[in-house]
Amino acid sequence: MRVEVNLYATLARYLPEKVKNAGNLIEVPDGMTVGDLIDQFSVPEKMVKLIFVNGSHAGRETLLKDGSRVGVFPSVGGG
Numbered sequence: 001m002r003v004e005v006n007l008y009a010t011l012a013r014y015l016p017e018k019v020k021n022a023g024n025l026i027e028v029p030d031g032m033t034v035g036d037l038i039d040q041f042s043v044p045e046k047m048v049k050l051i052f053v054n055g056s057h058a059g060r061e062t063l064l065k066d067g068s069r070v071g072v073f074p075s076v077g078g079g
Contacts, residue, residue, distance in 0.1 A: 001066035003028055005037060008073045011048070014041045034070060035060030049075040 004024050007015045019026055028037065034051055038060065050073040051058045064070070 001028060001030060001064070002026065003037070003064050003066075003068045003070060005041075006069075006071045007041065007043065008071065009076060010074050011043055011072055014043045016041070028064060032064050033060060034058055034062045034064065034072075037064065037070060038072060043072065047074050049073055 002025050005015070005019065005026055006024055015024070026037075028040075034053060038045075038048060038051075050071075051060070051062070052071040052073075053062050053064070054069050058070075
């Protein structure tokens with residue numbers, strides 16, 4: 001199945017160029033979770049603050065479906 005994955009801000013460096021060049025689309029096996037996807041890109045767990053799937057807040061255990069859009073965000077600071 002195909003999913004769209006977006007790693008934002010400081011996490012963007014973990015997204016391989018071949019995925020960026022493919023419009024952030026990646027083939028994943030059935031039964032893959034968001035956590036599996038994040039681990040596949042070697043994103044340190046402590047860096048992940050928010051996860052969204054199809055615009056809704058999600059957790060690492062959320063199962064992906066064909067066409068899912070995943071957004072992963074780090075903690076951000078500012079003032």
